[in-house]
Amino acid sequence: MYAQMVTSEGKAPGEDLSPEEQAFQDRIDAGERIEPRDWMPEGYRKTLVRQIGQHAHSEIVGQLPEGNWITRAPTLERKAILIAKVQDEAGHGLYLYSAAETLGVSRDELLEKLHTGRMKYSSIFNYPTLNWADIGAVGWLVDGAAIMNQVPLQRTSYGPYARAMVRICKEESFHQRQGYSIMMKMAQGTAAQKAMAQDALDRFWYPSLMMFGPSDAESVHSAQNMAWKIKINTNDELRQKFVDQTVPQAEFLGLTVPDETLAWNDEKGGYDFAEPDWEEFFEVLRGNGPCNEERLGARVAAWEEGAWFRDGLSAYADKAEARRNAQVAAE
Amino acid sequence: MKKQWPLWEIFIRGQHGMNHRHVGSLHAPDAEMAINHARDVYTRRKEGVSIWAVRSTDITASAPSEKGPLFDPAETKVYRHPTFFDIPDDVGHM
Numbered sequence A: 001m002y003a004q005m006v007t008s009e010g011k012a013p014g015e016d017l018s019p020e021e022q023a024f025q026d027r028i029d030a031g032e033r034i035e036p037r038d039w040m041p042e043g044y045r046k047t048l049v050r051q052i053g054q055h056a057h058s059e060i061v062g063q064l065p066e067g068n069w070i071t072r073a074p075t076l077e078r079k080a081i082l083i084a085k086v087q088d089e090a091g092h093g094l095y096l097y098s099a100a101e102t103l104g105v106s107r108d109e110l111l112e113k114l115h116t117g118r119m120k121y122s123s124i125f126n127y128p129t130l131n132w133a134d135i136g137a138v139g140w141l142v143d144g145a146a147i148m149n150q151v152p153l154q155r156t157s158y159g160p161y162a163r164a165m166v167r168i169c170k171e172e173s174f175h176q177r178q179g180y181s182i183m184m185k186m187a188q189g190t191a192a193q194k195a196m197a198q199d200a201l202d203r204f205w206y207p208s209l210m211m212f213g214p215s216d217a218e219s220v221h222s223a224q225n226m227a228w229k230i231k232i233n234t235n236d237e238l239r240q241k242f243v244d245q246t247v248p249q250a251e252f253l254g255l256t257v258p259d260e261t262l263a264w265n266d267e268k269g270g271y272d273f274a275e276p277d278w279e280e281f282f283e284v285l286r287g288n289g290p291c292n293e294e295r296l297g298a299r300v301a302a303w304e305e306g307a308w309f310r311d312g313l314s315a316y317a318d319k320a321e322a323r324r325n326a327q328v329a330a331e
Numbered sequence B: 001m002k003k004q005w006p007l008w009e010i011f012i013r014g015q016h017g018m019n020h021r022h023v024g025s026l027h028a029p030d031a032e033m034a035i036n037h038a039r040d041v042y043t044r045r046k047e048g049v050s051i052w053a054v055r056s057t058d059i060t061a062s063a064p065s066e067k068g069p070l071f072d073p074a075e076t077k078v079y080r081h082p083t084f085f086d087i088p089d090d091v092g093h094m
Helices: A019-029 A042-061 A063-067 A076-101 A107-115 A132-153 A159-187 A191-210 A220-227 A235-253 A278-288 A292-305 A307-330 B031-042 B064-076
Strands: A263-265 A270-272 B007-013 B020-027 B050-055
Touching: A042 A063, A042 A076, A042 A107, A042 A220, A042 A292, A063 A076, A063 A132, A063 A292, A076 A107, A076 A159, A076 B020, A076 B031, A107 A292, A132 A159, A132 A191, A132 A235, A159 A191, A159 A235, A159 B020, A191 A235, A191 A278, A235 A270, A278 A292, A292 A307, B007 B031, B020 B031, B031 B050
Parallel strands: none
Antiparallel strands: A263 A270, B007 B020, B007 B050
């Protein structure tokens, strides 16, 4: 759900598979990993590029709301930790772009699509980080929600994607814990600090639930992606798991989840909870969230303003190579 | 941007005495920058003591379609494993 609502390019249910497609599906059903040079249906390739690309974009756009607080972190230790986390997100973006590139698309192409609005990143990063407790809430809730999705994706059918996920999940756990540690500090602090923590939870609760996307129990896209094992759980399953895990953590903090209908349901062994406002979700996806313009603007500016530097390094590399070649020729 | 930085495959030696292992890839304008980037991306938590960077285009890979001819012949050669041979207990540890 760092990749949301990924449209599948697969065949409609009931449509016959060619012998090649059937053999491919059999490999996936047998739990085999698909590797870059293996034969794969064009729809599988396209859908994966879309999903991994969106996931990668989310990682690097996700640096922005947190980067916002680096210069204002309350202590040097918190600052060092936040820098490390934001740097991790850049790394996660790189692992994922690399995985996408094994499918025959270039990173520059993917960035171009992000910058021109033809590819999306997760809706969550279009919300602002207004106070320091928001950095805690982002780590605790946003990274917590991401982990829900990313842990099962370690078993996804596409080898390079699965391997990137293994690496990411290792680091993601640090992210969630550092977020919760900030929340604990704030929740146990002065009345004003606790109020900031509550305010952060109030604002990030529903956008975090939206990260999983609307219910897709009936979606054919979802069914195809699950058959291909590039999606492991339904959105509702993951959302339920997230709520069940997070509510006790909020109780420990002495904070209140902003949902009056929230109640334990013995029968299903999980919480009943209110759905987020899906109208708002679709508005954010359409580009009308609180920070869409700012986030994309920052990405485009970073890319354009860094062009001279990238080109400079290329020019230096070319010159050094020419010099080496001339030396070899002279010898 | 005028041109895309080439792709490098990164291999890391996790500890002294171990093999370098492929950990992933990255873009860099030259070998020196590839090592610098690999340090930043793949060894932030002391994951390595040595880095190799190889231009992706310099790697020759076997084709998936060659899997049979390349690897199947080993299937009938179980005698290559030490467990193939029964050594009487009286001989002792071997």
